[in-house]
Amino acid sequence: MNRVLFKGNEVITEAAIAAGCRFYAGYPITPQNEITASMARRMPESGGVFMQAESEIAAINLCFGAAVAGTRAMTSTSSPGFSLMQEAISFLAGCEISCVIANVMRGGPGLGNIQPSQADYFQAVKGGGHGDYHNLVLAPFSVEEAYAMTLLAFELADRYRNPVILLADGMLGQLMEPVDLELGPPASFPTRDWKLDGAQGRKPRSIKSLLMNDGVLEKHNYHLAAKYRTMQKEVRWEIDRQEGSELLVVAYGSSARAAKAAVREARAQGLKVDWFRPRTLWPFPSEALKDAARRSGRVLTVEMSLGQMVEDVKLAVAGGTPVDFFGRPGGAVPTPAEILAAIRQSLSRRTTV
Amino acid sequence: MKLANPRPEALTEFPNIYCPGCGHGLAHRLVAEVIDELGVRERTVGVAPVGCAVFAYDYWNFDVTEAPHGRTPCVATGIKRVLPDRVVFSYQGDGDLASIGMGEIIHTANRGENLTVVFINNANYGMTGGQLAPTTPLGMKTTTTPAGRSESDGRPIRIPELLNALDAPVYLDRQSLHDPVHIRRAKASLKKAFQAQLDDKGFSLVELLSACPSNWAMTPPDAMKWIGTELVKTFPLGIVRDRT
Numbered sequence: 001m002n003r004v005l006f007k008g009n010e011v012i013t014e015a016a017i018a019a020g021c022r023f024y025a026g027y028p029i030t031p032q033n034e035i036t037a038s039m040a041r042r043m044p045e046s047g048g049v050f051m052q053a054e055s056e057i058a059a060i061n062l063c064f065g066a067a068v069a070g071t072r073a074m075t076s077t078s079s080p081g082f083s084l085m086q087e088a089i090s091f092l093a094g095c096e097i098s099c100v101i102a103n104v105m106r107g108g109p110g111l112g113n114i115q116p117s118q119a120d121y122f123q124a125v126k127g128g129g130h131g132d133y134h135n136l137v138l139a140p141f142s143v144e145e146a147y148a149m150t151l152l153a154f155e156l157a158d159r160y161r162n163p164v165i166l167l168a169d170g171m172l173g174q175l176m177e178p179v180d181l182e183l184g185p186p187a188s189f190p191t192r193d194w195k196l197d198g199a200q201g202r203k204p205r206s207i208k209s210l211l212m213n214d215g216v217l218e219k220h221n222y223h224l225a226a227k228y229r230t231m232q233k234e235v236r237w238e239i240d241r242q243e244g245s246e247l248l249v250v251a252y253g254s255s256a257r258a259a260k261a262a263v264r265e266a267r268a269q270g271l272k273v274d275w276f277r278p279r280t281l282w283p284f285p286s287e288a289l290k291d292a293a294r295r296s297g298r299v300l301t302v303e304m305s306l307g308q309m310v311e312d313v314k315l316a317v318a319g320g321t322p323v324d325f326f327g328r329p330g331g332a333v334p335t336p337a338e339i340l341a342a343i344r345q346s347l348s349r350r351t352t353v
Numbered sequence: 354m355k356l357a358n359p360r361p362e363a364l365t366e367f368p369n370i371y372c373p374g375c376g377h378g379l380a381h382r383l384v385a386e387v388i389d390e391l392g393v394r395e396r397t398v399g400v401a402p403v404g405c406a407v408f409a410y411d412y413w414n415f416d417v418t419e420a421p422h423g424r425t426p427c428v429a430t431g432i433k434r435v436l437p438d439r440v441v442f443s444y445q446g447d448g449d450l451a452s453i454g455m456g457e458i459i460h461t462a463n464r465g466e467n468l469t470v471v472f473i474n475n476a477n478y479g480m481t482g483g484q485l486a487p488t489t490p491l492g493m494k495t496t497t498t499p500a501g502r503s504e505s506d507g508r509p510i511r512i513p514e515l516l517n518a519l520d521a522p523v524y525l526d527r528q529s530l531h532d533p534v535h536i537r538r539a540k541a542s543l544k545k546a547f548q549a550q551l552d553d554k555g556f557s558l559v560e561l562l563s564a565c566p567s568n569w570a571m572t573p574p575d576a577m578k579w580i581g582t583e584l585v586k587t588f589p590l591g592i593v594r595d596r597t
Contacts (some may be wrong), residue, residue: 043397049434053427061424061457065431068418069398069439073431196416196432198396198439206410208401263381304507335455 004180008143009034009076009173010165015043015150016074020187021100023066023073027081030114031170032104035076056081060088060101067097068234070195072187074153076102078170078307079120080111081129082128090129093224094209096194098157100150102166104173107331115331116170116254121308124165125282132221134228136164137281139252143177149279151187158190160231167281169304171254171333192277193334237285238277239292241265245274247346248250248296250289251303251312252278255327259302262339273343281309286316293321300346302339303327324349361377361385374573376530376563377405380473381412383446383540387547388415397440398572400429404446405479411458423454426470433468440550442469448478451487458471458512458558461569465521465544465555469546472512472558474527475565476584482579482596483568490587491516495568513560513593524557535590542592549597562588 006014012035024043036052043050049066053059056077061102063073081338082103092099107113122128124137136156140146146168147317153164161259196205200227211217240263251259256277263275276292278285293299293313299321306329314323325343328334358365363385363588371377388394394415394584401409403422410417420428425443450458450472477482477495484497487510493502513525524546528539539561546557562584564576571579 025431051430053354054456057424058427058457058460060419061427062426062431062434064420065400065407065418065428065433066435067431068428069432069435070437080482087421091419095419126573196418197436198398199414199416200395204413204415204417206416208410210407210419 003178004181005176006143006179007034007173008168008175009104010038011143011179011303012076012150012194013028014099014181015147016043016154017039017046018181018187019072019154020189021072021074021154022046022062023071024048025051025053025062025282026075027053027056027059027077029078029081031106031173032076032102035102035104036174048243049073054074056084057088063099064088064092064097066199066224067099070192070197072158074100074102075079076105078106078116079108082120082123086123086129089135090131090133091151091209091220092287093133093209094131096161097207098161098163099294100153100157100164102168105167106171112333116168116304117331118169118253118255118304118335119308119329120167121303121305122279125312133224134231134282136160136162136231136234137167138164139167139255139279139281140172141256141277143172143175144179146172147179147181151218153166162227162231163305166251167253189345221336227331229289232283235283235285236279237288238279240275241292241295242272242274243270245296246272246298246350247273247274248292248345249339249343250276250278250299250300250301252281252309253311255302258334259339261336265336265340271343271347278309284312284316286312289313289316290318291318293317297321298346298350299323301325302334302340302342304333305329322349361389363388363414364414365414370408371405372567374564374566374576375405376561376565377473378473379530379536380471380561380563381409383543385470386540387544388440390544391547391551393440393551396438398436400425400432400441400443400578402443402445402449404449406444406446406473407480410443419520423449423452423587424457425449425454426457426466429468429518430461430466433466434508439468440547441496442471442547444471445473446479447476447486447488449473451512459516459519461557462516462522462558463519465523467553467555469550470558471543472560473563474560474588477564477565477568479565479568487530490584508589511588515592517559521555522558523596524593526558527560527562527590527593529562529580529585529590531562531577545597551596554597560588
């Protein structure tokens with residue numbers, strides 16, 4: 001055990017270094033500046049490359065270049081910057097290049113504010129950029145999990161040659177918690193028989209997503225779809241259940257923390273409430289959620305938005321279980337007391353049905 | 354029979370799909386000849402643009418990646434920063450470099466990245482059918498300036514001169530591909546630019562005036578002549594900076 005107190009943002013840097021990430025490019029934006037600042041220190045110390053880019057567009061494309069050359073690369077940003085990165089993320093997906101992108105979400109739309117938010121769920125999970133593609137999306141809810149998930153993000157990005165989004169929020173980024181730095185297996189590096197490093201003693205390679213000949217792009221999309229199906233096995237979730245549950249509260253990231261506190265209080269007051277937390281948002285834990293929802297008979301989804309993940313919750317239960325929603329937008333964080341009130345309301349609806 | 358100019362090893366046998374008289378074929382070949390003469394084919398990584406040269410990877414017999422439109426210098430920088438002993442270059446058209454990618458080229462040049470940029474100026478957007486480019490001369494008709502480019506459309510941007518305002522670049526040059534004499538000069542400039550990178554000197558850029566007969570609505574010979582008599586008035590040829 002090697003427990004060290006870390007800020008969420010800084011632990012992402014520490015995990016990236018441990019994962020063998022040796023290229024980082026970023027652009028200043030609140031509330032993720034600690035990642036960029038700690039990378040500026042840690043990358044050179046670790047023999048890696050740090051670059052402050054002229055924009056988020058440049059940052060992600062610098063990563064594209066480093067990743068094309070076979071290096072583990074990452075960038076980090078917050079919501080408006082994540083919007084600017086979408087084009088290149090689509091290129092990463094199309095070219096099948098691994099890269100890790102941390103989005104420490106803030107309030108939107110537009111410039112919004114710098115308070116924590118979960119309103120970029122659609123953008124991260126449903127594509128964000130153009131074309132038929134999927135990101136792997138990991139949603140940590142503690143500083144320690146941010147460490148473990150950053151390690152995992154690099155493993156998955158390499159395994160599937162796919163962009164991986166680490167979807168955090170401003171609260172997690174600023175939170176300080178102890179972290180066991182000996183978590184997780186040592187970094188493993190799959191053979192990169194696709195990288196571009198000069199065609200020494202081999203045939204030249206090209207990396208491209210432009211596939212103009214008749215039917216070639218359609219075939220490429222089927223190939224990607226098959227890969228996305230194999231990625232389904234990376235689904236992860238956490239559940240806290242008790243006998244006789246009458247409501248399942250579903251939340252991820254920081255709102256799952258508030259929801260957990262609310263569920264604890266509800267149980268102390270004698271209410272029968274379970275708690276379910278998707279740890280991967282894509283793939284989404286639909287099967288596990290469907291089963292848990294069926295057991296409880298009613299679902300309450302809690303988000304720091306006006307309802308984005310709730311659409312995937314509804315798809316998962318496929319009309320089999322009623323789904324309620326409580327959320328606060330624009331950088332407002334739901335309090336455990338507000339969630340407890342929503343829990344009571346859901347339970348009252350359950351009995352009146 | 355022995356060919357006087359055999360195919361460079363760095364050029365594949367992929368059939369030329371550029372329009373008759375297009376300068377890209379010449380530019381591709383010059384880059385390939387320079388790569389061969391410098392003996393670096395097996396340690397070169399090229400970055401292809403979005404535009405007519407988007408298929409550059411089919412023509413070059415070395416590693417080539419695509420890049421999002423205009424982000425070509427960023428992708429080249431990412432490669433070069435993690436593989437500093439490789440030869441890395443971006444190949445960009447005027448829309449890619451001087452319009453959508455203007456921010457990227459300026460900052461790449463300003464950091465003095467040790468890479469080479471081959472900048473093809475054919476005064477219009479070729480791939481999309483001949484629209485106004487930042488490099489279109491005043492008065493020139495394009496599909497989006499049917500009455501000819503006016504000053505309110507912006508005036509032609511001279512990239513080497515613009516980058517000459519920065520301290521970092523070591524080599525900035527403009528040459529032309531309109532006749533054999535100029536083609537030879539263009540090759541010498543490209544070689545100098547790549548050599549600067551091999552010598553770890555820093556950022557080099559060579560602009561090449563390149564014919565686009567299809568969109569200029571000229572025959573290839575007329576297009577070549579027009580470069581030599583007209584286009585050079587807007588884009589004077591010669592080395593803008595040489596600190597190699």
